[in-house]
Amino acid sequence: MSGVSLQKVTKVYDNGTKEGVKIIHGIDLEITQGEFVVFVGPSGCGKSTLLRMIAGLESISGGTISIEGRVVNDLAPRERDIAMVFQDYALYPHKNVFENLAFGLRLRKFSEDEIKKRVNDAAAILKIEHLLERKPRALSGGQRQRVAMGRAIVRQPKAFLFDEPLSNLDALLRSEMRTEIKKLHQRLGATTIYVTHDQVEAMTLAQRIVVLSGGNIMQVGTPDAIYNQPVSKFVAGFTGSPPMNFLQGSLGVCADTATVLLTDGVQLPLAASWLPRLAGAHGQEIEFGIRPEDIGIEAGAGFGAERAAMSGTVVVAEPLGAETLVTFACAGGEVIARMPPSVNYRPGEAATIYVDMQKCHLFDRANGVAL
Amino acid sequence: MSATISDGSGGGIFTGKRLRWLAAGIVLLNGFFPALWILATAFKSEIELTAKPITWIPHSPTLNNFIAAFRDQPLPHYLLNSAVVALSAMALSLFISALAAYAIARLNLKYRGAILTSIIAVSMFPLVTLMVPLFEIMRGLGLLNSYWALVLPYTVLNLPICTLILVSFFQDIPRDLENAAMIDGCTRLGALWRIVVPLAAPGVFTAGILAFVNAWDEFLLALSFNPAAAYRTLPVGIQMYQGEFSFPWPTISAALVIAMIPVVVVILIFQERVVSGLTSGGVKG
Ligand SMILES: Nc1ncnc2c1ncn2[C@@H]1O[C@H](COP(=O)(O)OP(=O)(O)OP(=O)(O)O)[C@@H](O)[C@H]1O
Ligand SMILES: [Mg+2]
Numbered sequence: 199m200s201g202v203s204l205q206k207v208t209k210v211y212d213n214g215t216k217e218g219v220k221i222i223h224g225i226d227l228e229i230t231q232g233e234f235v236v237f238v239g240p241s242g243c244g245k246s247t248l249l250r251m252i253a254g255l256e257s258i259s260g261g262t263i264s265i266e267g268r269v270v271n272d273l274a275p276r277e278r279d280i281a282m283v284f285q286d287y288a289l290y291p292h293k294n295v296f297e298n299l300a301f302g303l304r305l306r307k308f309s310e311d312e313i314k315k316r317v318n319d320a321a322a323i324l325k326i327e328h329l330l331e332r333k334p335r336a337l338s339g340g341q342r343q344r345v346a347m348g349r350a351i352v353r354q355p356k357a358f359l360f361d362e363p364l365s366n367l368d369a370l371l372r373s374e375m376r377t378e379i380k381k382l383h384q385r386l387g388a389t390t391i392y393v394t395h396d397q398v399e400a401m402t403l404a405q406r407i408v409v410l411s412g413g414n415i416m417q418v419g420t421p422d423a424i425y426n427q428p429v430s431k432f433v434a435g436f437t438g439s440p441p442m443n444f445l446q447g448s449l450g451v452c453a454d455t456a457t458v459l460l461t462d463g464v465q466l467p468l469a470a471s472w473l474p475r476l477a478g479a480h481g482q483e484i485e486f487g488i489r490p491e492d493i494g495i496e497a498g499a500g501f502g503a504e505r506a507a508m509s510g511t512v513v514v515a516e517p518l519g520a521e522t523l524v525t526f527a528c529a530g531g532e533v534i535a536r537m538p539p540s541v542n543y544r545p546g547e548a549a550t551i552y553v554d555m556q557k558c559h560l561f562d563r564a565n566g567v568a569l
Numbered sequence: 570m571s572a573t574i575s576d577g578s579g580g581g582i583f584t585g586k587r588l589r590w591l592a593a594g595i596v597l598l599n600g601f602f603p604a605l606w607i608l609a610t611a612f613k614s615e616i617e618l619t620a621k622p623i624t625w626i627p628h629s630p631t632l633n634n635f636i637a638a639f640r641d642q643p644l645p646h647y648l649l650n651s652a653v654v655a656l657s658a659m660a661l662s663l664f665i666s667a668l669a670a671y672a673i674a675r676l677n678l679k680y681r682g683a684i685l686t687s688i689i690a691v692s693m694f695p696l697v698t699l700m701v702p703l704f705e706i707m708r709g710l711g712l713l714n715s716y717w718a719l720v721l722p723y724t725v726l727n728l729p730i731c732t733l734i735l736v737s738f739f740q741d742i743p744r745d746l747e748n749a750a751m752i753d754g755c756t757r758l759g760a761l762w763r764i765v766v767p768l769a770a771p772g773v774f775t776a777g778i779l780a781f782v783n784a785w786d787e788f789l790l791a792l793s794f795n796p797a798a799a800y801r802t803l804p805v806g807i808q809m810y811q812g813e814f815s816f817p818w819p820t821i822s823a824a825l826v827i828a829m830i831p832v833v834v835v836i837l838i839f840q841e842r843v844v845s846g847l848t849s850g851g852v853k854g
Binding site: 250253254255274275276280281282284285286288289290291292301302305306349353 | 743745748750751756767
């Protein structure tokens, strides 16, 4: 069953001119009931705008939005039966935690017993029972976040909307709350749309990720698909930490071999599986993409059969404990490699690195589309 | 003497901190001296008032002036009239200016700047220029000698300042609080009354006090629009103690003290509730 459905949704802001300024360019998206979908994209790409259009806080300039089969274009936020968690929590400062949670229920004329029951249940789930009497100003950031989530779940709405709910928390608390949100979704199974620009949150929470850029959908897919089969350089560069490395080059394609020609005369033979896709692409200018974990220092170790060697110079090594990130200068650019913590490089040292050619990505340099 | 104003530790009298204290002193004196003088006079006998040298603290304090104030004029009736007029004008001003302020603060109005400017401009018209047209309007509406004859003009006169105060307070309230309320089940107006106005309480009280005091003190319109004794307000009523040949200072002072009491009470009550930082904690800050 459909949870939230967007059809050709557009948003135009008035900027004085007759045609206005278009922020969202015709979004089509089907979210099934109970699904956890994450909107990611760079700042200003329209994630919040789209979410607020679903919530009813922004008008819809074109297209239709439906929630569980009902078109909500002309419904006020309160009639859409959704709940939203805001980046700055937006707790009512003059009400204590209990009343913050109860507010929506009171407005909807629930009985006092039902209100008590629901608030206490939500408080138990979120472990905020001991805070019910406090005013928001007497809570820590993490506690406020829990209260904000509590206010959303007491209403048992058709859909949960989150707008960067964790971005004001410190790193430790953020990963803790991330786990909480995932658990909460597993427990409640409610349709959830979660906006973030943190790719770790996107990867860990989402059942499907929607990558947005400039008001357009770049790619929709499972975290695995987004990570391993990005359709464009933009998507590829958006996931992973550190993100994918890119080197400029061109293609050399013959009848039965294909090669990536990088600057400085570096040649990397492509796996045979690439051949069918590269017919007629000889000489094409490309970006060669390789993820940090697909670069190694030893031939063979932990790699697939097809790997290619490149010589480079160590620029900097950053030990992280469980691994060390090493930046190499090679083939006219720089690549970051994820290495075991045992490596011991000094800056300036020459090294040979190995690239897993089965895991590499090729993108058209002109338009960034994956080949 | 090249002493600078900014040097607080300097030796001159008119430097830095001392200058500020001096300024504060002048303001205080200007504000409080008349009030204190009236308070003292209210407890003096006519003889003591005219005696020389003048006394500051009454020698033999007496309540006779208060008794006279209540005996010579229907003071409770004036009080009631003033209270009805001032409280109604205050409530109406707050209600209307809250709506106006919300529109100015929140809706993306096209000519927001022009609207604000004209509100300020309107508030600067001298009352005398408005009096004749207002009188004509009230007569046309048949409202002379009624509470409405004062409530309506006082409300209108209070609107600019109340609106300006509320706009600045409403602007500081995070929009997402309202958005949260609307998602929780409020209409836009519901969010205004349940969330925005309570959170702007310091501003609402400030505007309310101003509206109340303005209406309580007003003399010119009250004198011209409501000459009938039944609708006389305090400022006009106090005028009535004055006889053709007499000016009973102590009695008038006693009546003035009584007139001041409600204002002081209103301010004290509201001040208690003007708690700053009420909004802290709702959003991240
Ligand atoms: N009222 C408005 N009038 C005109 N343009 C607006 C208005 N509100 C937002 N925008 C523009 O719409 C675009 C999308 O904004 P939005 O807040 O949705 O971005 P976002 O993806 O949520 O970014 P962030 O990650 O920084 O929160 C931005 O370029 C912004 O400047
Ligand atoms: Mg945003």
